[in-house]
Amino acid sequence: MAPGVVMKLENTLLAGLVLVLLLAPLPFGSVRPLAASVLALACLGLAIAWMVGRSRSGRPCLPWRDPVLVAGILLVFLGFLQIVPLPRSALEVVSPHSVEIRDRYEPEQFEAASNMPERIGAASDWRPLSFHPWATRQSLLRLLALVLLALMVIDLLQTRRARRILALALVGVGSFQAAYGLFEYFSDRQHIFAYEKIHYTDMATGTFINRNHFAGLLELTLPMAVALGVSLLPVNDSRPGSRMLKWVDTFSRREIFFATLFLLLGTTMVTALICSGSRMGFAGGLISLLWLGS
Numbered sequence: 001m002a003p004g005v006v007m008k009l010e011n012t013l014l015a016g017l018v019l020v021l022l023l024a025p026l027p028f029g030s031v032r033p034l035a036a037s038v039l040a041l042a043c044l045g046l047a048i049a050w051m052v053g054r055s056r057s058g059r060p061c062l063p064w065r066d067p068v069l070v071a072g073i074l075l076v077f078l079g080f081l082q083i084v085p086l087p088r089s090a091l092e093v094v095s096p097h098s099v100e101i102r103d104r105y106e107p108e109q110f111e112a113a114s115n116m117p118e119r120i121g122a123a124s125d126w127r128p129l130s131f132h133p134w135a136t137r138q139s140l141l142r143l144l145a146l147v148l149l150a151l152m153v154i155d156l157l158q159t160r161r162a163r164r165i166l167a168l169a170l171v172g173v174g175s176f177q178a179a180y181g182l183f184e185y186f187s188d189r190q191h192i193f194a195y196e197k198i199h200y201t202d203m204a205t206g207t208f209i210n211r212n213h214f215a216g217l218l219e220l221t222l223p224m225a226v227a228l229g230v231s232l233l234p235v236n237d238s239r240p241g242s243r244m245l246k247w248v249d250t251f252s253r254r255e256i257f258f259a260t261l262f263l264l265l266g267t268t269m270v271t272a273l274i275c276s277g278s279r280m281g282f283a284g285g286l287i288s289l290l291w292l293g294s
Contacts, residue, residue: 009053014156016046017149018169025177025217028192029208040142047148050155063151072147079140083133085126095129102127167224174221175265178272181206181214185275204275215273215281222269223288229262 020042027035051061062069091099130136157163181204184190190197192207200211208214232255273285 006053006057009049010156010162013046013050013053013152014162014165016042016049017153017156018165020046021166021169021173025173026207028195029210029213029217031209031213036142040145043149044141044145047145047152050152051148054155063155066151066154068147068150068154072143072150076140076144076147079136079143082130083128083136083140085128088125088127091127091129098127098129098131101131164228167228170221170224171228171262171265174218174225174269177206177208177214177217177221178265178269181272182268182275185272200277203277204272206272211276212278212281215276215278216284218269218273218276219281219285219288222266222273222285223292225262225266225269226289226292229259229266232259232262 020039024030024039030036030039055061086094088099128136153166157166184192184197184206185204190201192205192209197205197209199209203211205211205214206217208217270285273282276282
């Protein structure tokens with residue numbers, strides 16, 4: 001594959017990733033089945049396009065030695081074990097409590113309507129570990145899509161330009177959510193677009209139903225705003241205090257403007273985080289800032 005074609009594919013994948021990041025939080029955080037399925041399919045589509053691009057450029061379709069891939073394969077395998085039917089004797093060894101729950105609550109004749117009486121005796125003792133195999137399969141597919149997307153992101157973010165674009169996208173998402181959540185909170189309108197909120201009506205939630213999900217997004221995007229602002233600081237001398245002494249001399253008006261902008265966006269996110277009332281979200285945001293500062 002020609003270098004120009006590779007660059008075009010990388011730009012297309014990066015644009016698709018940014019679009020997913022911008023749109024995913026809007027339909028109530030993409031937690032409902034339809035929105036979650038569309039999000040998973042979009043992630044899987046981007047990942048497949050990335051894998052095809054790697055193959056056509058002469059590289060392996062997947063970075064097989066990447067720890068993220070190894071961990072993802074182990075998690076998928078663990079989930080797969082939960083949907084494989086096992087005989088009762090094996091279930092009693094692996095998870096005796098699940099056997100006890102099934103004996104207590106599972107209808108005795110739940111297979112009587114299967115119209116296959118010859119199979120009842122042979123199949124009735126075979127059960128998966130999961131009590132809801134369909135939901136487990138759905139979760140596995142979403143996990144697989146997210147693992148592949150994570151590998152794509154790691155591969156794409158090899159350049160400073162790509163990392164800055166992704167950071168700007170995350171700050172944009174967090175800023176919009178914070179501003180929208182604060183507007184609904186202080187105006188006492190408490191809507192998510194046209195939907196009137198029922199839960200957490202005294203908290204800021206942005207376009208999320210759950211305040212903790214809202215806080216989780218902010219605690220991830222807040223450090224990005226701070227990091228972008230800090231990245232504009234000039235580095236002219238390693239002596240203590242020299243950076244502050246040369247602030248006015250080395251800062252251009254453009255750098256001052258954007259550094260102040262990112263600081264204001266970070267302050268907005270902190271305010272929205274406090275108004276969400278999520279204790280764990282606030283603690284997570286504080287820890288992330290302390291880690292960034294260290």
